Amino acid sequence: MKILILGAGQVGSSLAKYLGSDDENDITIIDKDEANLSSLQRHLDIKTVCGHASYPNILEEAGIKEMDMVIAVTKSDEGNMLACQMAHTLYQVDKKVARVRTAEYLHRKELFSDSAIPIDFIITPEGLVTDYIKRVVEEPGAEQVFEFENGLVQLVETRAYAGTPIVGHPIKELHEHLPKIHMRIVSLYRNGKAIPAYGDTVIKDGDRVYFVTKKSSVSKVLKEFRRLDKAYRNIIIAGGGHIGLNLAKHLEKNHRVRIIELDKERVIEIAE
Structure with a gap:
């Protein structure tokens, strides 16, 4: 399978290593950081292209017309969604995967369809972490x-x-x-x-x-294996980033939640 990965950060690099371990996969990765790409290419048998992952000329240089799948995992939600839109509209790529972290987008399910933004599968690492912690909190x-x-x-x-x-x-x-x-x-x-x-x-x-x-x-x-702890009521979350804030929103209905955050501007943003 020919796979184009957009973004060589932690997620993109991990995907390249995992998918590239299968000899049947042909991996190309786009990123703006040339040093990061060079490091990947030294360790993996992949093709790299340096440039903006949502520019059509860069996508074409990477061979998007021949790709079976595009995985957009850059730091920008908007860039990931735009890249999937172009992969669908301009190049008719069969499978589109995108990382989307912003809750305001994720709550609008109607955005993600062939008639709107054609993404076949959405990756939300922060959402997975939030759901996991929430389940553990709910089962003392x-x-x-x-x-x-x-x-x-x-x-x-x-x-x-x-x-x-x-x-x-x-x-x-x-x-x-x-x-x-x-x-x-x-x-x-x-x-x-x-x-x-x-x-x-x-x-x-x-x-x-x-x-x-x-x-x-x-x-x-x-109860068969341990004396159950009392249900958790008071919870302190260290860090008000995407995960911390999303977790607080999920837990606040049934728990008293406090967030500790160093960034004063972020504190004001969370409070609003």
């Missing part, structure tokens, strides 16, 4: 939470503690303790090593447990 006792099926099902990591219902007992007893809950232990780690999670496997103090269940059942399952 969980150390990691991953969602599936639009949030209806969750994969949860927790640690087992002595004195709780299942510690010292085999896994199969979970179904006796929770007869109305559908759940499954999918992975179990002891002293840093994976061990089989059979029905007769006894849960021990300190085990790291990964289980899958419905979101509505997570807190009941967690």
Whole structure:
């Protein structure tokens, strides 16, 4: 597959390394920083073009007419959206991917369609981080939470503690303790090593447990492994950047949230 990456920052460089590791992919990357491009080219078998990623002449120099996919991950949301628009309108590129961080754009779903701005997939790294932290905050006792099926099902990591219902007992007893809950232990780690999670496997103090269940059942399952912490009420967020502000907006309905930020102008902007 011929792939054009716009932007050689952290995300663009990581994509180039990952996608370029597949011999079937032919990677070209555009960026304004020639030194950054030279560094990438020394370590990767890719083509680089120095210039503005949303200028048609630069896109054509990079071979956009032959590309199967364009991935726009420059620092500018507007530049990324414009590049995808041109890739679609001028060059009929099949797949367009763009990083968009600004909430004001993301909240307008009607913007992203073939009849408006034709982006097939939107990357929002800050949004992923915000969602992840929000899920952990909402499930006291969980150390990691991953969602599936639009949030209806969750994969949860927790640690087992002595004195709780299942510690010292085999896994199969979970179904006796929770007869109305559908759940499954999918992975179990002891002293840093994976061990089989059979029905007769006894849960021990300190085990790291990964289980899958419905979101509505997570807190009941967690009680089998640890005494649950009280629900978090007061939260301090260090940093008022994109992630900090978005996280505060998500949490403020059910929590008392304070943001610590060094930049006085940013503080005023957040307060407004």
